[in-house]
Amino acid sequence: AGDPYIRPSVDDDIKNLYNTGLFYNVRVAESNSVEGIALTYLVQAKPRLTEIKFTGNKKYKPAKLLKKCSSKVGDPLDERKLFTDSQEIEKMYQKSGYPGTKVKYVLNIEESTGRGTATFEINETRKMKIERVDFIGATAFTQKELRKVIKTRDHWMFSWLTGSGVYKEDQFDEDRERLIEFYRSRGFIDF
16 A cells, blocks of 8 residues: 555566465456545455366275375365376386376356365276287397397286286387387498
């Protein structure tokens, strides 16, 4: 109070209030009077996250999925965190051989009470097992030599124990890079 009215300062105030992470709606009402301009900041607090639910999950129990979430019950509801959490859950499924699994979050906000729940809807796909690994068009090296370079393996009787034999996208990408390095280190620049 008493400072000269400068509109960019009001915009900075709004930005600073948003940056606290506690509000999801900030408005400023201006009223002119003989004494000057009166500013009223109208803030709407982020609702508190009261519950995190999971639907469609058969592979993992909710307790295990909850460990992947950075969002916690009792914290202010943050959509960026929920988006990151859904991506982390997807990565967990993909690393376990469920590459097509999709996860999205749905919010249910009660504005009157300032509370909200987040539900992660999981669309699980079937586990992809690798029947056979082939190297099509490979003539310079044998199939056996190339299999030793990569980590991806065929599914077999004890795959449940070793964790091999299922399609993992990140491992497949690593194998591709290993093969490129293998060929280049042996003088095959363009193959």
